[in-house]
Amino acid sequence: MKVRTNLCHSGRGDQTQEVRPVNAPVMRASTILFQNYDTWQKYRELRKDHRVLSYGARGTATNFELEKLVTELEDGYRAQLFPTGLAALAMVLLNYAKSGTHFIVSDAIYGPVRTVVDQFLKKVDVEVSYCKADCSDLEVLIRPNTTLLLCESPGSILYEIIDLPKVSKIAHDHGLIVAIDNTYSSGLLFNPLKHGADISVIAATKYLSGHSDVTMGVVVCNEKAWKGFSVLPEALGFTVSPDDAYLVLRGMRTLPIRLKEHEVSTDAVVDFLVTRPEIKTVFYPKLKTHPGHEVFKRDYQGTNGMVTIEFADGYTKEDAIKFSDALELFACGASWGGYESLATVTTPPRTASDWSKRGPFVRFHIGLEDPIDLIEDLGQALDQISKEKGKAPERSTK
Numbered sequence: 001m002k003v004r005t006n007l008c009h010s011g012r013g014d015q016t017q018e019v020r021p022v023n024a025p026v027m028r029a030s031t032i033l034f035q036n037y038d039t040w041q042k043y044r045e046l047r048k049d050h051r052v053l054s055y056g057a058r059g060t061a062t063n064f065e066l067e068k069l070v071t072e073l074e075d076g077y078r079a080q081l082f083p084t085g086l087a088a089l090a091m092v093l094l095n096y097a098k099s100g101t102h103f104i105v106s107d108a109i110y111g112p113v114r115t116v117v118d119q120f121l122k123k124v125d126v127e128v129s130y131c132k133a134d135c136s137d138l139e140v141l142i143r144p145n146t147t148l149l150l151c152e153s154p155g156s157i158l159y160e161i162i163d164l165p166k167v168s169k170i171a172h173d174h175g176l177i178v179a180i181d182n183t184y185s186s187g188l189l190f191n192p193l194k195h196g197a198d199i200s201v202i203a204a205t206k207y208l209s210g211h212s213d214v215t216m217g218v219v220v221c222n223e224k225a226w227k228g229f230s231v232l233p234e235a236l237g238f239t240v241s242p243d244d245a246y247l248v249l250r251g252m253r254t255l256p257i258r259l260k261e262h263e264v265s266t267d268a269v270v271d272f273l274v275t276r277p278e279i280k281t282v283f284y285p286k287l288k289t290h291p292g293h294e295v296f297k298r299d300y301q302g303t304n305g306m307v308t309i310e311f312a313d314g315y316t317k318e319d320a321i322k323f324s325d326a327l328e329l330f331a332c333g334a335s336w337g338g339y340e341s342l343a344t345v346t347t348p349p350r351t352a353s354d355w356s357k358r359g360p361f362v363r364f365h366i367g368l369e370d371p372i373d374l375i376e377d378l379g380q381a382l383d384q385i386s387k388e389k390g391k392a393p394e395r396s397t398k
């Protein structure tokens with residue numbers, strides 16, 4: 001079955017009933033009841049390896065359907081749901097944190113992960129090195145006590161590309177677990193577990209839910225990683241509401257068509273942005289000039305709605321703020337993956353490379369509005385700041 005068909009047919013609960021709703025119903029529960037003591041014990045045993053009802057916080061039927069659908073999407077062995085994408089990433093770090101060990105985190109990792117490194121891992125005596133965003137310096141950073149690589153591709157804000165099959169091979173040769181944040185690709189544009197990773201993390205808050213009304217994270221493991229991962233998240237009481245699980249299931253039914261529309265519109269917006277003299281660099285993996293473009297073409301099915309610009313020399317952060325405030329259809333807000341367009345003035349947090357002399361940067365999420373309107377809006381906002389700078393907005397022929 002093709003992915004798109006599976007996203008319509010799987011994760012819908014018991015479809016063998018003679019009369020049934022299309023969707024798996026929301027099952028809300030804290031207490032689960034058992035016929036008798038023996039049944040209770042049987043299910044406590046079963047839950048070690050299977051998704052069965054045993055206790056509300058361990059998930060209900062709605063959560064299980066979502067875990068199943070995401071596991072299939074990512075071609076994994078099992079998945080675990082978390083209240084946010086950040087909690088899912090933090091759990092990966094926490095799970096392998098053992099005093100005296102060393103982790104490698106790629107430079108383009110989702111920014112708030114750095115706080116987990118600074119505020120938690122350091123305290124429990126786990127050392128962390130940041131490798132380059134494309135992991136090209138991984139091998140020289142590996143030490144005898146390195147146990148985990150956590151990376152992200154395309155990277156947050158600048159979309160750096162990792163050659164995952166190559167990087168995973170190096171990591172595995174040294175006995176590391178390979179975990180990757182796959183939020184950008186949302187299980188559709190790229191499947192890390194098929195390209196060598198052991199763990200894929202997706203912030204379902206973004207495209208999986210797709211409507212800016214729910215937060216959730218998913219960790220999908222291969223069989224090897226699941227054996228070492230499954231115990232701690234439940235022991236720590238991580239769970240998600242069945243209502244939220246329902247919303248993410250609902251979002252996933254339309255994930256392929258939404259993502260395609262985001263891509264088509266973003267292509268059009270990028271075609272426009274590269275012609276503007278106010279902009280020095282457009283960060284978008286489909287551009288031939290984008291670092292890692294060849295690997296992207298080889299391994300990825302496409303792009304999403306994310307694109308970042310760097311203004312031309314002479315433009316300041318204040319100009320970038322004026323520009324973003326002058327936009328009428330792009331809202332100012334973090335997070336992304338909904339149907340709405342966003343623009344955020346930002347600085348890429350990086351340790352292994354120096355971006356302090358670059359910028360200013362604005363990151364866009366291209367929503368599902370008509371791209372003609374979005375381009376017109378971008379044009380008028382760019383005109384405003386270039387006019388204020390006394391530079392006529394002449395068209396380049398690039």
Ligand SMILES: *Cc1c(COP(=O)(O)O)cnc(C)c1O
Pocket residue numbers: 083084085086087089110152156181183184203204205206215216217335336
């Ligand atoms: C947003 C995001 C997260 C975190 O998701 P939340 O649910 O907001 O915590 C993790 N990784 C990436 C790449 C993200 O963009």
